[in-house]
Amino acid sequence: METTIELLKEHALKVTPQRLKIIAMLNEYGHLSIEDLYRLMLKEFPNVSLATIYKNINQMAQTRLIQEVKIPDSKSVYEIVKEPHLHMVCDRCHKVEDIIIGTDKIIKEAEAVSGYRIEESFITLRGICPACQADS
Amino acid sequence: METTIELLKEHALKVTPQRLKIIAMLNEYGHLSIEDLYRLMLKEFPNVSLATIYKNINQMAQTRLIQEVKIPDSKSVYEIVKEPHLHMVCDRCHKVEDIIIGTDKIIKEAEAVSGYRIEESFITLRGICPACQADS
DNA sequence: GCCTTTAAGGAAAAAATTTATCTTTTAGCG
DNA sequence: CGCTAAAAGATAAATTTTTTCCTTAAAGGC
Structure with a gap:
């Protein structure tokens, strides 16, 4: 460490x-x-x-x-800076969280469709977090 | 139209x-x-x-x-505002392009991993566009 | 551990970006 | 057309970010 x-x-x-x-x-x-x-x-x-x-x-x-x-x-x-990851933003409590999910498939697909050589991805997803779902 | x-x-x-x-x-x-x-x-x-x-x-x-x-x-x-899409940004010429790719899979996976109910995704990919690849 | 060099911190000003205010102009509608 | 509400333009104000200048402190050699 x-x-x-x-x-x-x-x-x-x-x-x-x-x-x-x-x-x-x-x-x-x-x-x-x-x-x-x-x-x-x-x-x-x-x-x-x-x-x-x-x-x-x-x-x-x-x-x-x-x-x-x-x-x-x-x-x-x-x-x-850590390993690559996605960001989740809660619409309700506005917290930002990391989640680790493979992005290879979407990047491969994007490269195939666009012809770009992709270096890095920035993915943010907006929604309601589990805690705020429970509150409603 | x-x-x-x-x-x-x-x-x-x-x-x-x-x-x-x-x-x-x-x-x-x-x-x-x-x-x-x-x-x-x-x-x-x-x-x-x-x-x-x-x-x-x-x-x-x-x-x-x-x-x-x-x-x-x-x-x-x-x-x-048009239909949902991804953004590609070229590191070399800095242009921004839309590409249309299904995001259902990654959203489903993110929901499963995080417990969020996802409302919208923001995906930007950075790399080199086909034209700039040809120039190098 | 001290000394020198170089970079960092703090304070303030400056620059850049965004929003608000006020007056004039214009779009929408009878 | 003529009336009303909203938009445009000009400007000031507010906000955010960067720069400058001076003082302080960290790093490395001795």
Whole structure:
């Protein structure tokens, strides 16, 4: 199991308390928006700058330590780069979850139909999560 | 075949030259960003306001005449709402294309794995288009 | 462990994007 | 036509993101 410090070093980023915190928050919550990150960060670093969040998010995204997930009709969230997966967004409680499903078939089909050589897929599904289904 | 005027009326939007032009541009080009729409619009309506673009795009999106397509690492584009489809983005020439492929299988699988009731899917695939493959 | 180099953080300003406000113009309809 | 409601245009305001500048701190060599 890789430490957060190693993770930063592998991506040629200096190990700072703010960066450790950003990664810790993403590990804990899975998906967070810029605003989420800023608000949570303020609890531990009361005079962190919003620019620090932006600069770090942009750098970590460039080195592919994290990635942006664009959500339909909502703000982007960020997540640690792991194995490829799909995103589920609940219309009711707005949570974002990962699910791991093979995408080979749809990619193969898309390549056949379009002639593209596909490098990466971005799949987000919108609906009602099990918990919110139970509530209705 | 439905006229653009009918399309606007069905969505309870007044038929204005600017709206007709927006729809005509989207029909011609398929996918356009706010900036694209504004720059093209200026050729025919030299004193159109950027606010007009935003207001119309927002209204047309609310009535589901058009929809936003969020593109990884790029700006959103807008398209006329047609049947469900996937988006292909070329890494080289940055064009966005629709392709029509059944998504039933992946949605069924995602529902089974996650327990979500899925309402809509957003699938974007990134790669190299046939033309750009030929160029390399 | 200190010193130097280089990058990061914080504060603020600037830039870019989006929305709101106000007035004038125009579409829709009798 | 003439009336009414909505849309357009101009502008300001609000929001979001990036940049700049200065201070602080991390990394690596000694």
